Structures are given as C-alpha cells and as structure tokens.
Amino acid sequence: MHDLIQQMCEGIVLDENRWDPRKRSRLWRYEHIVQVLNKSKGAERVEALSLDMSQVSRTIQLSPKVFEGMDNLRLLSFFLRDGYWYKNPTSKLHLPQQGLEYLPNTLRLLHWDRYPSASLPSNFHPENMVYLKMPGSSLTQLWEGDNVHLVNLKVCDIRRSKELIKIMDLSGVPNLEELDLEGCRSLVEIPSSIQLCxxxxxxxxxxxxxLCGFPSDLRLTSLEEVNLECCPGIWELPKLPSTVKTLSIYSSGIKQGMCSIHGDWIVLVWMGQSGHDLKPQ
Structure with missing residues (x-):
C-alpha cells in the first residue's frame, strides 16, 4: 500500500511537467536533479530537492549561483545513506573556492552531508530554517558574524565537521531543541548564550x-541528555537540572566527585575513565 501511494504521488509530480523538471515542485531522481543543477534558470517552481548521493557515480561541479532563482525552495537534501557514509569519504558535489554565493531564504530544511565549503553564503538569512543537518562538512563557521536570527530552528546537527572553529551566538536561536557537535575537533568554545535556549x-x-570553554551552568528546564565524552579540556561538570536523564563523561577531564543536580538521580551515567561517583546534591 505504501509503495502504491508513493507511486501515485510521484506520478502527480511528474504530470506537472513531463519534459522539463525545472517546472516541477519536487525533484528526487538523479538525472532530473543533475539536469536542474546544470541549468537552474527557470526553476522557480521547485520547492523540494532531495538527492541520494550514493547514486552519484561522478563528480558534479556546482556553480556558486546554482540555487539563484529557486525562490520557492523549502527543502534541500543531499544525503548519504548510512551504509555509504564510509564508502564515500569525499563529497561528489564540488564547489568553487569561493563557495556558494546564494541560498534561498525560504529554506526550512537544509541537509547536506559532507558540505564542501568553509561557510554558508553571507547573504543567506535563514529565519525560516527549522532543521539544519550538515555532518562531515568543511565548515569553519556557519555564518560570518554573530547577528544571526534563527527563531524557528529546532535541530542543528553539524557533527564530524572537523574544521569547525566556532558556532554562532545562540541568543538568536530561542527554540533550539537539539545541538549535535560530536567530533568537531577544532571547536574550542560553546558560547554562554546557550543558557538562553x-x-x-x-x-x-x-x-x-x-573544547575548553563550556558553560558552568546548564540548568535548562527541558534538558534531558548531555554528552561530554572524550572532552579532556572540560574539567568541571556544569550545573544541570533534575530533568537530565542521560549524562556521559567517559574520557573527559572531569574529576569532580559531586554532581550539581537537584532532585532525582540521573537514570544513566557513563563514567569510564573519569572514575568518580556522581551524586545529586
């Protein structure tokens, strides 16, 4: 039944224009997406573009203005399936040295595995963004400057971005629910403005x-999971709320024996090489 519904939906989209994929609202087939990326002018009807990069057999050179004119684009996804992540150590999508010059401000979901540039376009104002996922990217920072307002952003996943030096000021991200920075080996500080999330x-x-700069107080009333594993530069456990259910400090620099948590016991604490009992006060 699911396959039948999917086929029906695909047929409806294809019927929007059988000959020119730029005139369709959604693109998912490799050959159609490549056609649009090579000639994007006139693609203003496209609302969603999703490419499984495990299907990409050759390098695709993107223009810095490849998304110019796609002013209705709400979903952009260049993804690798889990089984292909380690089989494809480099991106098949290449950008010129200056990177992208334009991304539509209409984007609500941006998922780009192994994003090949050091930053996002300086004229990109993603106030509509809800979901940002760019694991394994070449980002050194997300945006230039700190005056970024991401009032709708709920998920920020830029793990394994080994060149990432800093993240944005989080005071402009009041609705953030998940922040995944695992393996960002060049990152040195989490801004204190995270306390506003x-x-x-x-x-x-x-x-x-x-990472050596980490807020000493994380008593955020919705916080449930904190992972500080393999962070030797974090020496002190931050103050945490009683809502935290999972705390992981394996191989961190934390030596403090007391945990500043008021209320219930943490359900699960990974200790590893830290080796001290943590007790709520």
Missing amino acids: RKLTMINVSECVN
Missing part, C-alpha cells in the same frame, strides 16, 4: 577534543 533537550559535544 530554554527548549534544549540534547547537547552532544563528544570527541570535541580541543
């Missing part, structure tokens, strides 16, 4: 081996 449920900075 009252809806944050999960923060993962595991394997951020150069």
Whole structure:
C-alpha cells in the first residue's frame, strides 16, 4: 500500500511537467536533479530537492549561483545513506573556492552531508530554517558574524565537521531543541548564550577534543541528555537540572566527585575513565 501511494504521488509530480523538471515542485531522481543543477534558470517552481548521493557515480561541479532563482525552495537534501557514509569519504558535489554565493531564504530544511565549503553564503538569512543537518562538512563557521536570527530552528546537527572553529551566538536561536557537535575537533568554545535556549533537550559535544570553554551552568528546564565524552579540556561538570536523564563523561577531564543536580538521580551515567561517583546534591 505504501509503495502504491508513493507511486501515485510521484506520478502527480511528474504530470506537472513531463519534459522539463525545472517546472516541477519536487525533484528526487538523479538525472532530473543533475539536469536542474546544470541549468537552474527557470526553476522557480521547485520547492523540494532531495538527492541520494550514493547514486552519484561522478563528480558534479556546482556553480556558486546554482540555487539563484529557486525562490520557492523549502527543502534541500543531499544525503548519504548510512551504509555509504564510509564508502564515500569525499563529497561528489564540488564547489568553487569561493563557495556558494546564494541560498534561498525560504529554506526550512537544509541537509547536506559532507558540505564542501568553509561557510554558508553571507547573504543567506535563514529565519525560516527549522532543521539544519550538515555532518562531515568543511565548515569553519556557519555564518560570518554573530547577528544571526534563527527563531524557528529546532535541530542543528553539524557533527564530524572537523574544521569547525566556532558556532554562532545562540541568543538568536530561542527554540533550539537539539545541538549535535560530536567530533568537531577544532571547536574550542560553546558560547554562554546557550543558557538562553530554554527548549534544549540534547547537547552532544563528544570527541570535541580541543573544547575548553563550556558553560558552568546548564540548568535548562527541558534538558534531558548531555554528552561530554572524550572532552579532556572540560574539567568541571556544569550545573544541570533534575530533568537530565542521560549524562556521559567517559574520557573527559572531569574529576569532580559531586554532581550539581537537584532532585532525582540521573537514570544513566557513563563514567569510564573519569572514575568518580556522581551524586545529586
């Protein structure tokens, strides 16, 4: 039944224009997407573009203005299936040295595995963004400057971005729920403005081996999961709320024996090489 419904939906989209994929609202087939990426002018009807990069057999050179004119684009996804992640150590999508010059401000979901540039376009104002996922990217920073307002952003996943030096000021991200920075080995600091993310449920900075600046107070009332594994530069456990259910400090620099948590016991604490009992006060 699911396959039948999918075929029906695909047929409806194809019927929007049988000959020119630029005139369709959604693109998912490799050959159609490549055609549009090579000639994007006139693709203003496209609302969603999703490419399984495991289907990409050759390198695709993108223009810095490849998305110019796609002013209705709400979903952009260049993804690798789990089984292909380690089989494809480099991106098949290449950008010129200056990177992208344009992304539509209409984007609500941006998923780009192994994004090949150091930053997003300086004229990109993603106030509509809800979901940002760019694991394994070449990003050194997300945006230039700190005056970024991401009032709708709920998920930010840029794990394994080994060149990432800094993240944005989080005071402009009041609705953030998940922040995944695992394996961002060049990251040195989490801004204190994270304390303004009252809806944050999960923060993962595991394997951020150069991270040394971390807020001492994380008493966010929605927080449930904190992962500080393999962060030797974090020496003190931050103050945490009683809502935290999972705390992982394996191979971190934390030596403090007391945990500043008021209320219930944490359900699960990974200790590993830290080796001290943590008790709520």
